[in-house]
Amino acid sequence: MESSVHAQSGGAVGDGIPTPAWARVVTLFPPSDRILSTILTRQAERYGDRVLLVAGETRWTFAQAAAIAAASAQALVDAGIKPGDRVALMCSNRPEFLQVYLGCAWLGAIAVPINTALRGFQLSHIFRNSRPALLVVEAQFAGAIDSVEAGVELPPRTWIIGAADEAFDARLSAVPLPAFGASAPAGAVRPGDTVAILYTSGTTGPAKGVCCPQAQLFWWGIYSARALGIREGDVLFTTLPLFHTNALNAFYQALLNGCTYVLEPKFSASGFWTAAQRHKATVGYLLGAMASMLLAQPETTNDKTHRLRVALGGGVPPQIHAPFLQRFGVPLVDGYGSTETNFVFAGTIPSDRPGTMGYLADGIEARIVDENDSALPDGEAGELVLRASEPFAFATGYFGMPEKTVEAWRNLWFHSGDRVVRDADGHYRFIDRMKDSIRRRGENVSSWEVEQTIQSHPAVAACAIYPLPSELGEDEVAAAILLEPGRSLEPVDIVRHCEGHIAYFAIPRYVRILSQLPLTENGKIKKGVLRDEGVTADTWDREAAGVKLRR
Template structure:
């Protein structure tokens, strides 16, 4: 247990230094397998240098933002490396985003360059004219599609044709490497500014929890626009040695063949994925199947959230360990964890990470609560640049969350007498669905643009897959003729697939507090009522990207 208030001897380094260390010790062995394409550290460094020099030729300077809209692929990995190698800030954008969701993140980040796969260029064309900062669009594909309105279009292949001399840029561990946007409830999503040093810190923390070594092969289907895949797969092998594999997306039927193909020892997945694996049909590639294809490499399935009962099924059925004993937020790496010598308690999120943070439980007046009492989880760092550097362009939000100089996570938890942290609930009114944070504010704002709704509340209802399902409860404008199915189909064109409501219910009025606020807690407790329309039961199909 560390009682130090500030640890000055903490390691600080950039992601370049992580890559350079691999280049010095192991440049030519396999570093990454991205959707079946194998990459060495030397190959990644060469392409990163070419892209960095090409971005510089487009006018990108240190601190400028380079956005990406790319599904998991070698190009997504290399585009991130090229951006940070140039001294710019990478802004990976969720590939489900379209319309206002996409426009907001491009405009808010002030991105000057966007790298996009050809299949998604049409989405960019719809909003490019309303993003003043966007000057260049780089298209990945055999041919450059028709240029969006405003920006100049370039072919990805042309950017790769330049020289691979290392660019002359100076980057410090404190400099920002990546913006990761996190859902908000009282306003649009905010860009978390994450430093170079933060990247390596989180990679180390997760590796400690997994007991990661150079013998491990970490496999993940999580998207590279989520920070987990960047730190565990892209940076983890640079910190611990070994290699990693990134799959385009998760498939239950392909999971065990993939484990065999790459020789995976550790997986980084979501709780929903683990649930599906636990309840999958028998397959010959599963451990203990008795067949020659039975997997014998996987030792650990990491997933969050992971209910105890699901973890027990995985362990008993597949003879593997499971891990979900940690708690973190985008703004602050791992706040609780499982360091060496610590075994987790049922339903706990590990022990307080007092090597990196001072963690307390506060009430609504910022008074510290005794052990065992529920309240908001608040933290202070003990080491430099192990937290975010603030919210991009929103100093007032940064100050508000750092009230009384403690970062307020917005989550409710408790710490027991032995230092174990238990996550209880979210204070803020946002949802988590299929691994995605969803801002109810943003969805409500877009729904109100339909024109036929008088009022709307977006809220969670319990899901069979361990997280939330989304429900829209709304009132119609006077004289409006609108069905739930028509509204849903409109949403398909306006919302990311993961933010589409499974349930819709029209009511004469919404429950309101004395000051006129919608009582979402009442709507959540009512859940799916007899008059609720269900998109899954209606059999409506839509593209999940």
């Protein structure tokens, strides 16, 4: 954030507060020390028996977290894992996820978190692209491996978390997650070494594995703490999944700033405030539709008996901010970031202009450019491009996709694919996506992947996937379908065809079966026309029809 805005967003949460923890951390960890093993070791020395993690009945102190990382790293070494090897991780919000992640980071191996909803084509691509040496999978998701396409090489070793209720894929060589034993010395890891490959939806192709260096996650913790006004001793409360950047980022916020990180299994609109009150949470994390869902709940005595001081509110509709603050007493912080970059924009607390991206963070450069990468003046919409002044504060590229890396980072700027306007007062406003992607309930949906799945149905000649507005904010997935001559199907057949092949959140809510699709002169489908037509009389609505997804 710019200096004047930085002071406002950092100090508006409370008056007379001391120098924030994040400002001290930047000094305490010079560039060469921004690796997780060094951070864990020093914070263990500084905070010792202070509680770092609360997950169900599990409690880790700062000292225990460092010891767990070293022991987990040794278990990986004993399994033959070397620095640079990939470790696929398919697990819900459990401490074992962090145990394996910390072990990888300590050793210098690379964690590959996998969205637990992925199936079929999407899951197959991740195994094919990342080529992991080890799969760590929670027992309840082991059955998902059955959906991996024949011919895709699975990891030679598998660790299972939890008790298994059913037999595993015969291709898996599975053993239980090892118990703690000896401790491994920290690996010779550098700030620019990849600590995680996080997959983000493709637009004209399959998902891209974003190579996130050790120092990028350090800066996620710093930039986010600054935006949220986090103080030492805060209790950070998240229900978001660990396989996404946000929840992993919140762990770094807690670790770096001397806070407690509370990890709930999943979001519950009816139970959110009760849980926040139980944990004495002071900072929360809400994305997109979550704030709307909380407002839709009946008013209770828990609405203002909690200690939540501020909450991240990325993607929350602007009209939600004021009623949310009035009812719950919690300001929502606008912001913008991506897996490839960082928490690069943030609003004030409370937001001085709800629904905007906010102001640019210190240490980040941004431009709005035209199709030739030439800078545009304030007030004119163009593509947002970004770069960081701090070393390795952004991702280093896409794993195994050099052409996509060069395309995205061309001319020494990361090209976001988002159309944005910068106002004269320094506010940035998101206009729309230039990429062919959809955002639903905090999940990025690749229209290309959904189209590939639907077009594999023998009755489908062509289809187009496009977003329609959701009443909860963000998008719903819509499909326009052209049938093969002489073939017929019902919209629900499309839903059933998608189940088990793509993630549940990517399955279309809306289906239109058309006699022809709108085309450009060169034969491309005019998705803009379909978007503009919206929900028409011939649009089938899965939710209105009462069709439940089979997960």
